[in-house]
Amino acid sequence: MKKRILALILAAVASGIMCLPLPAHAANASTGGFQLSESSIGVGVGDYTKLYAYFGSSVDSNVTWSSADGTIAAVDSGGTVTGKKIGQTVVTARDGAYSSSCVVNVAYKGIDVSRYQGTIDWSAVKNYGIDFAMIRTGYGSENWSVQTDPYFQTYYNSAKAVGLKVGAYHYSYATSVAMAQAEADFCLNILNGQKLDYPVAYDVEDKSQWGLSTDTLGQIVQAFCSKLQAAGYKTVVYSYYSFYNAHLTSSLVAQYDTWIAHSTDRTDFSPYTMWQYGQRTIPGVSGSCDVDYSFYDYSGSGNGSGGITTPTVPDSSEQVFTCDTTNTYTFSSNKTYNYKITTNDTFTPSVSSSNPGAVSVSYLRRLTDGFLFQLTNKGTGEAVITTTAGNGTSVSFTAVGSGTDTTVTTQPANGGTLRCDTTLPYTFGSNSSYVYKVYSNSSAVPTAVSSNPSAVAVSYSGKTSDGYLFRITNAGTGAAVITTADASGVSVSFTANGTLSSQAPSGIQSDTPYQFSMTKGKTYMFKFTPASGTPALRFTTGNSAVIQTVSAVQSGGSYFYKIKAVAAGQAGVYATESGKSSPQRLSIVTVS
Structure with a gap:
């Protein structure tokens, strides 16, 4: 019972102290209603994002942009911010007497997770732009079999498999050097010699430690960290802002790097190499989780790129905001339809349906070059689907709900399930691709083939919590049978009709x-x-x-x-x- 209470305390601390949400905007009374679309942003070296200035709800294009340190992040005349080197600076927009600023963090982007996040789709996490993950090994040291985080090894294997950098953290209850040494032994047992790209963080913040002297806490930190470093692991000390300032002031603590938790746009704690700045919803993670910046290349990947893919910076004088569906989309037997917004804006667009009783719309996930949204066939009737960018630019198309869902479930001999959300023939309209879903409880990715790939091609798109996504692409003119089969040989099929001319456009x-x-x-x-x-x-x-x-x-x-x-x-x-x-x-x- 005592350990259960401690676990509940840990959960409360994690949600209440470590993970306070940030405000969406940072306007103040002196701005006269002039504000930026974001008060704090993160970009990688060579990465870019676009800021917008507003007077009230209207975009203000008559602004002058500046960066406090252009060697860290540069901003052009259109508000596009580009990361130049690891660090932190401030970008400011001015219109006459009005001004508003945004803190720009040029850093590696991370999350920290434990059993409370449950099953994680690590491919989705990586595709969202996360560079590293800090994974909890466990807490305390009294009962190793109970206090080992049951998700540590699964998270470690899965995150490494998709190419994410991985570190770890261990939650401490130690009130003496002997307890800290026992926690170090426990942590090393869980790590079992496995390679980490990021440090092992010693999480020191528990209520049992509030009454300890700074000298005692310094000795506790040194006992744990020195033992981990002797085993070949880099270490950092984690705690929240007020605890660090009040309790972790010993020179024994200062010899190790700092991972500070402080839910603000900009922390004045100094110095630190990692910063947990709040809690966000991350694609692939159920609910929300802690989000972090790292201002140090712990993985040793080189000159600051940290493995981040460097995209081509667009001409910011023109925003890209296009939809892959422009003509009317009519549901047949399928329950859902995914459409894509291609944009160079990192601000998540808003969506609406004029008739959600017929067709509803929801945000699905972020892509490398835009965002994915999903329509759901709710009832009979037409709905205008409108997607709106942060600056007010919008695109619309009409969707027609059929009010039917005639998908079928096939029961394989092995007791699994295989069901497709599309069974009747699918014909491409103005859209270039269509994503269908196969519901399956199999751990192996099903195979998908097209009988006529020159007309309609098919490829695997990603894992969901209850199945798999596949994408068919309008490649030419003609019909193709799309067949998806699981490892047991059970399959589902539907016909797709390509409508694309097999030649390049004139001009x-x-x-x-x-x-x-x-x-x-x-x-x-x-x-x-x-x-x-x-x-x-x-x-x-x-x-x-x-x-x-x-x-x-x-x-x-x-x-x-x-x-x-x-x-x-x-x-x-x-x-x-x-x-x-x-x-x-x-x-x-x-x-x-």
Whole structure:
């Protein structure tokens, strides 16, 4: 019973002290209603995000932008902020006598988790842009079998498998050096010699330690950290802001790096290498979890990139905000339909349905080049689906609900389930891809094949809590049977009809055949030349899980667009002309 109470205390501390939410905006009375879209942001080195200035609810474009330290983060005239090197600075927007600022953290982005987060989709976490995870080993040391975090090894294996950097933390109840040494032995037993990219953090904040002297706490910290470092692990000391300032002032503590928990836009604690700045909802994690910045390259990955993919910085004078669905979408037997917003804005768009009783809409997840939203077939009738960017730009299309869900469940011999949310024929409209879901309790990813990939291609998209997502791509003209099968051989199928012309659109010449093949891991550069004039073109890929943008450079009257093949499948290369909302498909790339 005592340990159960301690666990409840730990949960309360984690949710009440360590994880206070931040405000969405940071305007004050002196701004006269002038404020920025964000009061604090995080970007990686070479990464970028866009800020907007508002007077009330209206976007103010008549502003001057500046950065307190342009060597850390630069800001251009359109409000696009680009990370230059690890550090923290402030970006300010001014309009006459009014000004408002945003704290910019150029850092590695992380989360810290324990059993309270339950099952985590680590691929979704990584795809959201998280670079590292701090995983709880356990707490105390009195009963090793009970106090080991039951998710530690699963989290460690899964996070490493998707390429995330991993560290650990151990929650302390120690009130003496002997107890701290026992906690160190317990922690080392859980780690079992496994390699960590980030440090082991000693979490010192428990109520039982509040009455200890600073000298005693210093000796406790040194006892734990020195034992971990002797075993080859880097260590840091974690605690919340007020506890550090009141109790962890010993020079024995100061010899170790600091991970500070302080839910503010900018902490004045100094010095620290890691900062837990609040709690957020992260795709792949149920509920919310603690979020962190690391201002030190613990993984030793080099010059500050820390493994973060560096995207091509767009021309911020024009915001990208397009939808892959523009014509009316009509539900048939499928219960849901996913559509994509491609944008260079990191602000999550808002969505609405004019008739949620017929078709509802909800945010699904963030992508590398935009956001994914999901429609749900609720009833009979039409609904206008509107998606709105942070600056007020919006796109809309009509969705027609059928009010039916005729999906079927197949019961395999092994007792599992396999069910597809799409059973009747699916015909592409203006959208270039469609995501369908297979419900399955199998731990093995089902296989999906197309009987006619030149008309409709299919590729694996990701794991969900109750199944798997697959994407079909409009590759040409004709029908294809899409079959998805699990490891037991049980399968579900539906027909998809491709409607895409098998030739590149007129108006843009290419040095590459329209149907083009690549090998996974390779890069390729296209040369695209507009037939007349030099319109401003913006390039994207139809499925960033298959091919990703490396760079886009305009030279003379041509564009040189470089891509990288990252996974087997098929995806399109698109160009959107300035002032137009509909992208043109310039090539279909098959990766093997």
